[in-house]
Amino acid sequence: MAETFRQLRNYDNKFNILLLLHVAMIAIGLGAACYMEHNGHIVTGMNNQVVWGLPHVFAVFLIVSASGALNLASASSVFSKLDYKRFARLSAILAIALLVGGLAVLLLDLGRPDRLIVAMTYYNFQSIFAWNIILYTGFITIVGVYLWTMMDKTVTKYNKYAGWAAFIWRIILTTGTGSIFGFLVAREAYDAAIMAPLFISSSFVYGMAFTIWVIITMCQATGQRLLTSAISEKLRVLMIIFLAAMLYFTAVHHLTNLYAAEHIGLERFILCSGSEFTWLFWGGHVLIGAVLPMLILSNAERGSSHFGLISSSVMMIIGGISHMYVIIVGGQSYPLSLFPGYEVSSSFQDGQFAHYMPSMPELLLGLAGISIAMFMTGFAMKLLPFLPTPVKEQ
Amino acid sequence: MISLKNLMNEIHQKAEKEAENNAEETSRRAFVKGSAAAVALAPGMMLFAYGSKEAAARPLAEAASDKTRWGLLIDAAKFNDEDVDRCVRACQKENGWQDNGRPKTDAQWIRRVNLHNKKTKESFSLPMMCQHCDEPPCVDVCPTGASMKRKDGIVLVDKHICIGCRYCMMACPYKARSFVHEHLEDQKDYAPRGIGTVESCTMCVHRVDDGRQPACVEAAPPGAMVFGDLNEPTSKLAQLVRTVATQQVRADLNLDPGVRYRNI
Numbered sequence: 001m002a003e004t005f006r007q008l009r010n011y012d013n014k015f016n017i018l019l020l021l022h023v024a025m026i027a028i029g030l031g032a033a034c035y036m037e038h039n040g041h042i043v044t045g046m047n048n049q050v051v052w053g054l055p056h057v058f059a060v061f062l063i064v065s066a067s068g069a070l071n072l073a074s075a076s077s078v079f080s081k082l083d084y085k086r087f088a089r090l091s092a093i094l095a096i097a098l099l100v101g102g103l104a105v106l107l108l109d110l111g112r113p114d115r116l117i118v119a120m121t122y123y124n125f126q127s128i129f130a131w132n133i134i135l136y137t138g139f140i141t142i143v144g145v146y147l148w149t150m151m152d153k154t155v156t157k158y159n160k161y162a163g164w165a166a167f168i169w170r171i172i173l174t175t176g177t178g179s180i181f182g183f184l185v186a187r188e189a190y191d192a193a194i195m196a197p198l199f200i201s202s203s204f205v206y207g208m209a210f211t212i213w214v215i216i217t218m219c220q221a222t223g224q225r226l227l228t229s230a231i232s233e234k235l236r237v238l239m240i241i242f243l244a245a246m247l248y249f250t251a252v253h254h255l256t257n258l259y260a261a262e263h264i265g266l267e268r269f270i271l272c273s274g275s276e277f278t279w280l281f282w283g284g285h286v287l288i289g290a291v292l293p294m295l296i297l298s299n300a301e302r303g304s305s306h307f308g309l310i311s312s313s314v315m316m317i318i319g320g321i322s323h324m325y326v327i328i329v330g331g332q333s334y335p336l337s338l339f340p341g342y343e344v345s346s347s348f349q350d351g352q353f354a355h356y357m358p359s360m361p362e363l364l365l366g367l368a369g370i371s372i373a374m375f376m377t378g379f380a381m382k383l384l385p386f387l388p389t390p391v392k393e394q
Numbered sequence: 395m396i397s398l399k400n401l402m403n404e405i406h407q408k409a410e411k412e413a414e415n416n417a418e419e420t421s422r423r424a425f426v427k428g429s430a431a432a433v434a435l436a437p438g439m440m441l442f443a444y445g446s447k448e449a450a451a452r453p454l455a456e457a458a459s460d461k462t463r464w465g466l467l468i469d470a471a472k473f474n475d476e477d478v479d480r481c482v483r484a485c486q487k488e489n490g491w492q493d494n495g496r497p498k499t500d501a502q503w504i505r506r507v508n509l510h511n512k513k514t515k516e517s518f519s520l521p522m523m524c525q526h527c528d529e530p531p532c533v534d535v536c537p538t539g540a541s542m543k544r545k546d547g548i549v550l551v552d553k554h555i556c557i558g559c560r561y562c563m564m565a566c567p568y569k570a571r572s573f574v575h576e577h578l579e580d581q582k583d584y585a586p587r588g589i590g591t592v593e594s595c596t597m598c599v600h601r602v603d604d605g606r607q608p609a610c611v612e613a614a615p616p617g618a619m620v621f622g623d624l625n626e627p628t629s630k631l632a633q634l635v636r637t638v639a640t641q642q643v644r645a646d647l648n649l650d651p652g653v654r655y656r657n658i
Contacts, residue, residue, distance in 0.1 A: 037590075039576070040574070040575050040576040040577060040589045040590065041499075041573065041575045041590070042496075042499055042575040042576040047498035047499045047575075048498065048499060048500075048501075048502075048563070048569075048571075048572050048573060048575075049498065049569075051560040051563045051564060051573060052560060052564065110557050110558045110559055110590070111556070111557065111558015111559070111560065111573060111574070111589070111590030111591055111592070112556065112557050112558045112588075112590040112591060113557075115555070115557045115558075116557075118538055118555050118557055119537060119538060119557050119559075122537075122538040122539055122540075122555050123537070123538070123539070124533075124536055124537060124538060124539040126533075126534050126535075127534065127535050127536055127537045127561070128535065129535060129536075129537040129559065129561050130537040130538070133537060180561075184531070184535075184564055184565050185531060185567065185647050186531060186564070186565055186566055186567035186568075186647075187564065187567075190564070332564070336567060336568075336569050337644075338507070338522070338567075338568065338569070338643060338644065339507075339509055339643070339658070341511070341512065341513075342509040342510060342511055342512070343509070343510040343511075343512055344507060344508070344509055344510075345507075345508045345510075346505050346506060346507045346508060346522070347497050347502065347505055347506065348497070348502045348505045348569060349497070349498065350505075350507055350522075350569065
């Protein structure tokens with residue numbers, strides 16, 4: 001049966017207030033970016049030891065989530081799971097919006113954001129970062145075409161091809177993003193090829209969390225049911241599988257590091273030093289981000305309810321931000337090994353665990369990235385028929 | 395009690411003396427040979443023929459050549475804390491960066507690294523800066539190509555196309571790069587800097603191109619820092635590297651730094 005779609009109409013006024021709040025958050029975030037741009041990064045918590053701070057945490061988290069948000073569209077087009085087809089459009093527009101949100105934060109945290117045109121015109125093809133710029137713009141283009149094949153009946157015959165292209169591209173994109181942290185020989189935390197599959201498995205989790213967040217927000221806004229109990233049940237099981245995969249790669253990442261003598265110090269620092277990273281890893285990433293959602297979802301009735309799905313999703317998002325914080329900030333905080341066997345000190349904090357305290361402008365910019373993604377998605381729903389028709393089931 | 399380092403120093407000093415004598419002798423012969431060639435051509439050419447082994451002025455119209463590989467040899471045994479600090483001050487004065495009292499965010503093109511051997515309990519210090527790698531990770535990761543290596547081995551940042559992404563700082567194993575966190579004043583015209591961009595030791599490229607030595611080398615105790623062309627077999631640097639035990643920091647990374655150390 002062909003799915004029918006509609007624009008977002010007749011919604012609760014609370015939805016407009018939500019959109020306005022996102023607009024306000026975006027304005028505040030842009031103000032924070034202007035403040036940082038005007039004064040320089042001296043007003044942030046970042047320094048010459050921790051060069052990527054909270055904005056990168058949010059940016060990478062959103063970019064990874066963007067890839068995962070395409071899950072339901074890929075499931076319907078690539079794996080012919082037609083139950084998910086009704087969410088394919090929503091899934092694709094959300095993927096684009098999350099990527100735009102992430103890129104906005106990444107761009108505004110550059111030392112010279114005014115040189116965007118330089119970043120777009122000078123390419124060093126040896127750099128995985130340069131490749132990522134191509135992967136990100138390519139993702140927006142390919143998913144845009146994919147959406148077009150979903151929405152224009154004259155090109156529907158190409159939908160399968162576009163779906164495959166988007167699926168392959170998203171896997172490459174997340175591989176590229178993970179690889180940013182996979183091949184830096186200088187830093188013990190970023191010298192593991194497993195970062196790519198770890199990021200892919202994490203993207204499934206975070207993307208699903210955002211998708212469910214948006215679907216249930218739409219249910220609240222319209223006062224209609226968009227999820228059948230069968231789909232809710234499938235989503236519940238899918239999330240458990242994705243969470244298990246993410247935990248598996250996390251475990252392999254740390255266990256293989258523990259096996260290598262030169263990485264034991266780093267693992268001790270992350271896993272059991274008692275620093276903020278230890279708390280964020282065990283409490284944020286593992287407990288809140290994976291174990292508790294799995295516990296909620298493991299109960300068939302509670303797990304497939306709106307409450308079960310949304311509470312798990314919120315936890316997964318909190319866990320995701322914690323996960324990225326541990327990888328990005330924790331990895332930089334561990335000192336470089338300049339002279340193995342020596343105690344090293346200097347005026348440049350050699351040999352010390354670096355200290356980083358995020359500043360308010362950084363937090364506001366990061367939150368604005370989420371708001372950009374959410375506002376874009378919500379506004380797109382009002383503009384074009386991305387929303388599935390409500391289900392009749394009681 | 396004689397420490398291991400002192401013992402090694404004695405052995406090294408003997409080897410070094412021999413190597414330096416050899417280097418001086420060869421340089422003297424090369425000088426005589428070079429001056430003979432210069433006499434045959436023109437008086438001004440003599441300096442060029444000799445200078446090519448250490449540091450010769452490069453004509454402005456001529457591009458840097460891969461026939462040259464500029465490098466440094468730093469002898470840790472000849473430095474005390476004050477000597478290293480003098481090198482740091484010389485670099486600051488030459489290139490216009492300073493200590494603003496904010497060590498976490500202030501730029502440090504060169505710094506004093508204090509080392510303490512946990513086993514022998516011996517402590518010493520040495521200057522650390524960009525190691526001007528032959529395979530520089532900062533150049534690999536830079537998305538715009540702003541981080542670049544000149545053909546003569548000097549690693550630089552093109553401030554005009556640096557977007558301030560700081561990926562090079564993540565990639566540098568020597569923590570040699572700094573991000574300019576705040577507005578700058580009174581810059582040197584030959585060492586441009588800019589807020590929001592990344593910078594590091596330039597090996598005083600403006601001086602090297604002018605046939606002079608880097609500022610830190612001039613400020614260091616005699617023989618503690620030797621600057622020259624690693625590719626030129628008759629240069630003092632190449633001879634020392636060939637004849638005495640030298641060390642690359644994190645040699646395990648296979649980056650082939652142009653900066654070598656002794657007596658670590």
